[in-house]
Amino acid sequence: MxxxxxxxxxxxxxxxxxxxxxxxxxxxxxxxxxxxxxxxxxxxxxxxxxxxxxxxxxxxxxxxxxxxxxxxQPSPSLLPAEAGARGKAVWFDEYADTILGTSGLKIVFNRLVGPKLLKLPASEEVALQGEAELPRILDYLESIAPEQGWLDGEFSLGDISVASMLKTLSYVGHGPDSARYPRTAAWYGRVAVRPSWAAVAEMEAPTAERLGATA
Ligand SMILES: N[C@@H](CCC(=O)N[C@@H](CS)C(=O)NCC(=O)O)C(=O)O
Incomplete structure (x- = not known):
């Protein structure tokens, strides 16, 4: 593939x-x-x-x-079978892509991808707008982040999508902050030690280093 x-x-x-x-x-x-x-x-x-x-x-x-x-390849399943859990998995995927991502990527595109990678003009005004929008969005995540385990009970696409958006945000200084968002940071840490995550992180590291982006 x-x-x-x-x-x-x-x-x-x-x-x-x-x-x-x-x-x-x-x-x-x-x-x-x-x-x-x-x-x-x-x-x-x-x-x-x-x-x-x-x-x-x-x-x-x-x-x-x-x-x-x-x-x-249904096993291991990343879309739970139980109705509520499946709905939540899709909700967290959507939250990551269109709520956290819509605001967070304003920062990523205007401080990292645009100027450093694609050599495009960037707008600091838009980046600041994204930064102003983030607290409300990250406060929500902190309010529902579980003390143990995963966002919707079993490990799912939702965990992967939200953690992935946070990793990209960490390259511009907006990753999980354990002082302000301890439950989010602890949950993210559990995702980050999964072998799947570690394998992809290893593939990604050289590009991030080349851009001077640290997670
Ligand atoms: N909803 C799409 C979003 C994909 C997306 O926007 N990717 C960005 C890169 S992070 C892109 O290709 N942007 C170029 C464009 O929008 O033309 C997905 O989940 O794959």
Missing amino acids: KLYGALLSPFVRKVAVVLEEKGMAWELAVNSPGSPDPDFQKASPFGKIPALVDGDFTLADSTAIAVYLDAK
């Missing part, structure tokens, strides 16, 4: 960790958004990363890919 993208992206890392959790064979095709590579364009009609190629099958969008992989 080929995963197009770059592991600094929270969405690409999410899929990489899912693949590792499931023990599936995969390779990373390092690729930026909008790449002219025709195979990538076919897999990602709007040029976003990640995209997956599995034989003749192609799919874009991290959540769509995670759902596909969970159906293709």
